[in-house]
Amino acid sequence: MPTMDLTAAYNRIHELFKLGRYQPALTQCEAVLRQRPGHIPFIGLQIACMLRIGRAPEAVRLLRRTLRHVTHPPHRAMLISQMVEAHSQLNAFDDAIDIARAEHESRPGDAIVTGSYIHILTLAGRKDEAIAVARAAIANRTGQLSVKLGANFAEAALRTEYADEALQYLSAALEANPDTNPEILAFAHTQMGHMLDRAKRYDEAMKHYNKAAELTPVVYDDAANAARVETHKRIFSADRFDALRRPPAGSPTPVFVVGMPRSGTTLTEQIIDAHPDAAGAGELHLINEAIRDLIGETGSAEDLAPDRVDPDRLAQVAAAYRAEIARLVLPRTPRFVVDKAPSNFWHMGFIAMAFPDAKIIHCRRDPRDTCLSCYFQALHAAHSYAFNLKTCGQFYRHYRHMTDYYRTLAQDPRSGLHLLEVDYEDTVADQEAQTRRILDFLGLPFHENCLKFNESGRVARTLSNDQVRQPIYKTSTKRYEHYEKHLAPLIEGLGDILD
Numbered sequence: 001m002p003t004m005d006l007t008a009a010y011n012r013i014h015e016l017f018k019l020g021r022y023q024p025a026l027t028q029c030e031a032v033l034r035q036r037p038g039h040i041p042f043i044g045l046q047i048a049c050m051l052r053i054g055r056a057p058e059a060v061r062l063l064r065r066t067l068r069h070v071t072h073p074p075h076r077a078m079l080i081s082q083m084v085e086a087h088s089q090l091n092a093f094d095d096a097i098d099i100a101r102a103e104h105e106s107r108p109g110d111a112i113v114t115g116s117y118i119h120i121l122t123l124a125g126r127k128d129e130a131i132a133v134a135r136a137a138i139a140n141r142t143g144q145l146s147v148k149l150g151a152n153f154a155e156a157a158l159r160t161e162y163a164d165e166a167l168q169y170l171s172a173a174l175e176a177n178p179d180t181n182p183e184i185l186a187f188a189h190t191q192m193g194h195m196l197d198r199a200k201r202y203d204e205a206m207k208h209y210n211k212a213a214e215l216t217p218v219v220y221d222d223a224a225n226a227a228r229v230e231t232h233k234r235i236f237s238a239d240r241f242d243a244l245r246r247p248p249a250g251s252p253t254p255v256f257v258v259g260m261p262r263s264g265t266t267l268t269e270q271i272i273d274a275h276p277d278a279a280g281a282g283e284l285h286l287i288n289e290a291i292r293d294l295i296g297e298t299g300s301a302e303d304l305a306p307d308r309v310d311p312d313r314l315a316q317v318a319a320a321y322r323a324e325i326a327r328l329v330l331p332r333t334p335r336f337v338v339d340k341a342p343s344n345f346w347h348m349g350f351i352a353m354a355f356p357d358a359k360i361i362h363c364r365r366d367p368r369d370t371c372l373s374c375y376f377q378a379l380h381a382a383h384s385y386a387f388n389l390k391t392c393g394q395f396y397r398h399y400r401h402m403t404d405y406y407r408t409l410a411q412d413p414r415s416g417l418h419l420l421e422v423d424y425e426d427t428v429a430d431q432e433a434q435t436r437r438i439l440d441f442l443g444l445p446f447h448e449n450c451l452k453f454n455e456s457g458r459v460a461r462t463l464s465n466d467q468v469r470q471p472i473y474k475t476s477t478k479r480y481e482h483y484e485k486h487l488a489p490l491i492e493g494l495g496d497i498l499d
Contacts, residue, residue: 006032006036006039009028009032010041010042010045012028013025013028013029013032013042013045014045015217016028017045017048017049017052017381018216018217018218018381019217019218019219019381019384020052020218020380020381020382020383020384022049022052022053022382023049023053025045025049026046026049026050026053029042029045029046029049030046033046038069040066040070040072040075040079041075043062043066043079044075044078044079044082046062047059047062047063047079047082047086048082050062051082051085051086051089052380052382053285053288054089054284054285054286054288054289055285056086056087056089056090057090059082059086060083060086060087060090063079063082063083063086064083066079067079067080067083073107073110074112076103077103077107077110077112077113077116078112080099080100080103080113080116081112081113081115081116083096083099084096084099084100084116084117084119084120085116087099088120088123091282091328093120093123093124096120096124097117097120097121097124097126100113100116100117100120100121101117103116103117104117104133108137108140109140109141111137111146111148111149112148114133114134114137114149114152115148115149115151115152117133118130118133118134118137118149118152118153118155118156119152119155121133121156122152122155122156127156127157127160130152130156131153131156131157131160131162134149134152134153134156134157134166135153135162135165137149138150138153138169145169145172145173145176145177146173146177147170147173147174147177147180147184147185147188148180148184148188149173150166150169150170150172150173150174150188150191151170151184151187151188151190151191153166153169153170154166154167154169154170154188154191154192154194154195155191155194157195158191158194158195158198159198163195163198163199166195167192167195167196167199170188170191170192170195171192173188174188174189174192182215182216183215185211185212185215186211186212186213186215186216186378187212187378189208189209189211189212189215190208190209190212190376190377190378192205192208193205193206193208193209193212193376194376196208197376197482200482202482202483203485206483206486209375209376212378213375213387213388216381216387218381218384218387219384220384220385220387220388220391220394220395221384222391222394222395222398225385225394225395225398226398228346228398229398229401229402229405231301232301232346232349232402232405233405235301235302235304235305235349236305236306236348236349236350236352236353236409236415238409238412238414238415239414240305240306240307241306241307241352241353241412241414241415241416242307242414243306243307244306244307244309244311244353245311246311246314246353246354246356246416247311247314247315247318247319247354247355247356248315248356249355249356249357250318250319250322250357251322251326251335252322252325252326252329252333252334252335252336252337253335253336253337253357253358253359254321254322254325254336254337254338254339254351254355254358254359255272255278255336255337255338255339255358255359255360255361255442256287256338256339256341256344256348256351256358256359256360256361257269257272257338257339257340257342257361257363258341258342258343258344258345258348258360258361258362258363259342259345259362259363259364259365259403260342260345260363260365260370260371260374260396260399261342261370261373261374261377261379261383261386262365262369262370262373262374262377263342263363263364263365263370263424264363264364264365264422264424264427265340265342265363266340267363267424267427267453268340268361268363268422268427268438269282269338269340270453270454271435271438271450271453272336272338272438272439272442272450273338273453274447274449274450274452274453275336275439275444275447275449275450276334276447276449277334277335277336277444278334278335278336278337278338278442278444279329279332279334279336279337279338280329280337280338280340281325281328281329281337281338281339281340282328282340283340283341283342284325284328284339284340284341285341286321286324286325286339287321287339287341287344287347287350287351288347290317290318290320290321290350290354291304291347291350293317293320294309294310294313294314294317304350304353306349306353309353314353314354317354318354318355321354321355325337325339335444336359336442336444342363345362345399345402345403345406346402348360348403348406348409348417348419349406349409349415349417351417352409352415352416352417352418353416356416358418359418359420359441359442360417360418360419360420361419361420361421361422361438361441362403362406362407362419362420362421362422363422363424364421364422364423364424365423365424365425366424366425366477366478366480367393367396367400367494367497367498368480368487368490368491368494368498369424369476369477369478369479369480370396371389371392371393371396371490371493371494372389372392372479372480372483372487372490373476373479374386374392375387375388375389375392375490388489389486389487389489389490389493390489390490390492390493391493392490392493393489393490393491393492393493393494393495393497394493396493396494396497397493397494397495397497400497406419407419407421418441420437420438420441422434422437422438424477425477428476428477431451432451435450435451
C-alpha cells in the first residue's frame, strides 16, 4: 500500500476515533494492519480503540509483543502511556506504576512518559509522589514550559498546598505553547478549569471549560437518542416478558449501578464495596459484550426482545458474565459484585431478562449539577453530548425518559426488574439513612465500614477518583448556582425537565 494511502487511511480512522466511533475505527485499523503488520501508528490507534471499548486484557498482550521491538522515542512514549492506562483499567495499579517509573527513569526528559507517571500516581492516591515527580521534571526542563507536564501537575496538585504553583505554571505553559496537540490542550484547559473553580474564580473557569469543549470535534445526534429510547420501550414492553424463559439465578449476584455520569455512581459503588459481603468491580463494559455475544455484530435490537431471544444462548452469556465478575474481584468471594457502568441505564430491560436475581440502583442528581459536571470533565468522545451545554440538556432528557420508562416497568412483576433509586442530594444530606436503604435493598445487614468508605484504600478508576477518597461533602450540591449566568443553553436543552 503506498505511503500516501497509509497517511490518508490513518487520518480517516483517527477522525472516527476523535468522533467516538471506536468500533468502526478498530475494524478499519485491523484491516490496514492485515496488509501492513507491525505499523506502529496503526497499532497505537488500534490499542487506543481497544481501551475505549473495554478490551484491556487484549490490549496488554498486544502492547507486550509490540514494545519488545520499539525504540523510536515518540512511538515508545505513546505505547508506554497506553500500557499504563491498560493496567489501570485492570486495577493493576502497582504494575502500572512500576512500568511508568521504569520508563521515566530511563528517559526522564520525555514529557509524555513523565506525564503518564504523574497521572498514574495521582490516580492511585499517591499525590505527594506525583507532585514531587512533577516539580522535579519541571525544574529539570530549564525554562522550557510543557503543557503536558503542567496539566498533570495541576491534576495532582488540586486540593493541595501546591495548587497555586501548579495553576501559575500551567497558565504560563498554555500561553507559551498555543500550538500544542489539541487533545493535550483540551486536557490542560480542563485542568485549568478545575483549578480556577476550586479557587472560586468561576467566570475564568468557565472560559477554560469552554475552550476544552471547543477542542473536541464531536457530532451529537439527538434524533438517534430519541429513537433509541422508543426502540427500548418497544422491545422491553411488559407483555413481551410473558414468553421469556429466564436463566437461573447464580453466584455472585450482580448489582448494577446506573445513571448519568457524575450522578453519584462511584460514591454508591464505594459504599457497597466497603461491606464485607460485597465488592466493586469498577466501570465495566461487560453488558455491551454480552449483548454482542448474544446477537452478534450484525444482529438487530429486536433480537434482544424477551419473546425472541434464544433462552439457551441467554443462559450462556449470563453465566459467562457471572464468571467474569467473580474473577475480577478475586481473591474476594463476595455475595454481591457491583458493575458500575452508568450507561447501563439503557440496558435495564436486558439486565432484568438475563439476571433474575440482579439488583439495579439508579443514581439521580439535580439535572443542572449533573450536566454541568459532565461538561466540566474530560469525558471521551463517545459521550458526544458532553461538549456543549445545550446537547448535555438534550441527552439528559432522553436519559430521563428512558429511566422513567424502566421505573414504570419495574412495577410490573412480569419484568422481574428490581430497582432502587437513590438521590445524590439525599445521600449527602443523610449518608447513614441512604446507606441503610441501599443495604436493605440488597438484603445485607448494616455495617459501619460503609459509612467510612473513604478509608478503605480502594482505588476508584473514574473521574470521581479524588472525591471518593474523602468523606462526603456538601459543596458539590447546587454547584450550578456559581455558573447561572452561563446556563441558558443548558436550560434550553433540558426543556420541561426542570418543571
